[in-house]
Amino acid sequence: MDITLQVNGVPRAVDVDPRMSLLDLLRERLGLIGAKKGCDHGQCGACTVLIDGRRANSCLALAVAVDGSEVTTVEGLAGGDGLHPLQEAFIEHDAFQCGYCTPGQLCSAAGMLGEPGPSAVTDDVLVDPDLTPAEIRERMSGNLCRCGAYVNIVSAISEVAR
């Protein structure tokens, strides 16, 4: 099937098998290998990208189902030559070891910072809470890190959330 996507601001027209996931499309057809395949089941977050500005697991999205959407991967997060503030903060806070989960952590954090409303740990669901470390941990729970860099990931995100 022919589909058209805006990927990191560039229009891309591709002919895809209906079975192909957005993750495989990005990695295997478009050469964007930032998003990683950790589990292919929505459980690890390594494949997180932004679809129309919202974070999503690209392993669970069929490429045909996102036809017409805008996709941002870690390669396009900064939107230019420099680094995104989250990328700078991750470097500053030593928020990765092997780096496998990092593109997903970055895209997830970028999406998360734009998500209004409470989380499962917010006391009063009527309030939009401050992004305390507890809030950040809960909101980032869809991103696993095998190296256990969580403490530094949370401090990096905290700095940008401030």
Next chain:
Amino acid sequence: MKTFEYARAASPSDAVRRSGPGVMYLGGGTNLVDLMRLGVAQPDHLVDVSRLPLDAIEQAGDRLRIGAAVRNSDLAADPLVRARYPMLARAVLSGASGQVRNMATVAGNLLQRTRCAYFQDVSRPCNKRRPGSGCPAIDGDHENLAVLGRSDACVATHPSDMAVALAALDAEVHVTGPGGDRIIPMPGLHRLPGDAPERDTVLEPGDLITAVELPPPPPGASAYRKVRERASFAFALVSIAAVLDVRDGAVAGCRVALGGVAHAPWRAGRAEQAIIGGPATGEAFLAAAEAELDEARPLPRNAFKVPLARNLIVRTLEELTP
């Protein structure tokens, strides 16, 4: 994955027109795409209903109408839902991850399949996946499976958190299909397994969920609690949606629904009846919880769920007592 044809439905009636043998509706895909990859679901045609204009949350008099394609995260962030049905926001927020909730739709959440490991493993028998092949969970891995309403054919649980809150809120599921339109009151959407565990719900082939409608919230304080093996991003062992209305020390109203214990969200009607009209005390709540769980038929490795459910009912109602 078996190949299939993909099409986007132009309208609810177009979706229904496209339904038929081998056709499945696609919401956010967070459950269906995974099951297709596992070979558990093998549709020939996918009709994408996630972009239908069923994505609004609207007030209809004193009721709230939630479109079937509303994303789980939008439901939980909605000001009206947070103000009037905080228990529903909490239930949704306790499920899955931020990424999955951004993708998942209301209808897809209701119709997600069990997480029973045998159901997801096509190399194993399973009555739900292949009727008549047997249920290896009964003598096998059933720690996370049902203690209430189970049958000899299937002991699966329904995994949705949102559905538990909807069951406690007397929500109505609006459906359109080849047989016309109808309204299914919760918790009546999901079935107990009986001798037909291949059917999770009372829906007929081709039925499309269009909306979930909420009556005005019941008076009183409410809560959603979820007990799980890690603090976040895990399915419930047992969960509870509860509402308690206490006036002058006596219970004027009470709703209790349990998750993780049965093939359907379990509305604890016996417990509610035992509590309403009586004193709001720990002893009364304990007696009511025991009356409800009297029906429980646990298996060897999930017997822990019975005291867990009992304690969760008592603790939650105590916390809701002013």
